[in-house]
Amino acid sequence: MAEVAFTILDEGRAVEVPARVEAGRPRLSAASLERALGWELKTQGLCRADVCIPVAGRAGLVSDGLVDLAAFAKLLDRPLAMDLDEHAAALGASARERARVLSDGVAPDFTLPDLTGREWTLSGLRGKKVLLIAYASW
Numbered sequence: 001m002a003e004v005a006f007t008i009l010d011e012g013r014a015v016e017v018p019a020r021v022e023a024g025r026p027r028l029s030a031a032s033l034e035r036a037l038g039w040e041l042k043t044q045g046l047c048r049a050d051v052c053i054p055v056a057g058r059a060g061l062v063s064d065g066l067v068d069l070a071a072f073a074k075l076l077d078r079p080l081a082m083d084l085d086e087h088a089a090a091l092g093a094s095a096r097e098r099a100r101v102l103s104d105g106v107a108p109d110f111t112l113p114d115l116t117g118r119e120w121t122l123s124g125l126r127g128k129k130v131l132l133i134a135y136a137s138w
Contacts, residue, residue: 008036008069009090020066021084027066037091041067046075 006019006026017032030041039046041062045054053075055061061071069089073080079092093101101108111121122130 004087007086007088009088010037019069019087021087024084026069026082026084026087026089027063028069029066030062033067033072037072039072046072 003018003020005016006021006028007014007016015036017028017036019026019028019032021027028036034040037048039048041047042052045052047053055075061068061075070080070082073091077094077096080089081092082089107122109121109123111119113119
């Protein structure tokens, strides 16, 4: 299978890296994994900055020198959404990270326009009561 340009979305940024899609699973070189997600494959496991996660059963994660993106996401307990036709994948926050964010009771900051086009930032309304109404047509 030939390499394709594959876009990985993580923590608000998109990085395009070469990947090989085999049996419905994108596989990246160790260098591409590090470039896209900041994780380096070392003998002691997957490492990012000063954190290393041991990898038991490395064969499920790495095969023919390529890292299986779905196995990587599962190892980190992060949801993975993929659109293989568009050569794109998005990693979500881990359950542990989502629980931490929810437990502090502070909504993440964001900016949205009102019906007149004026932009409102949530942090600018701190200390005030805010009613948010969300609607989706689907």
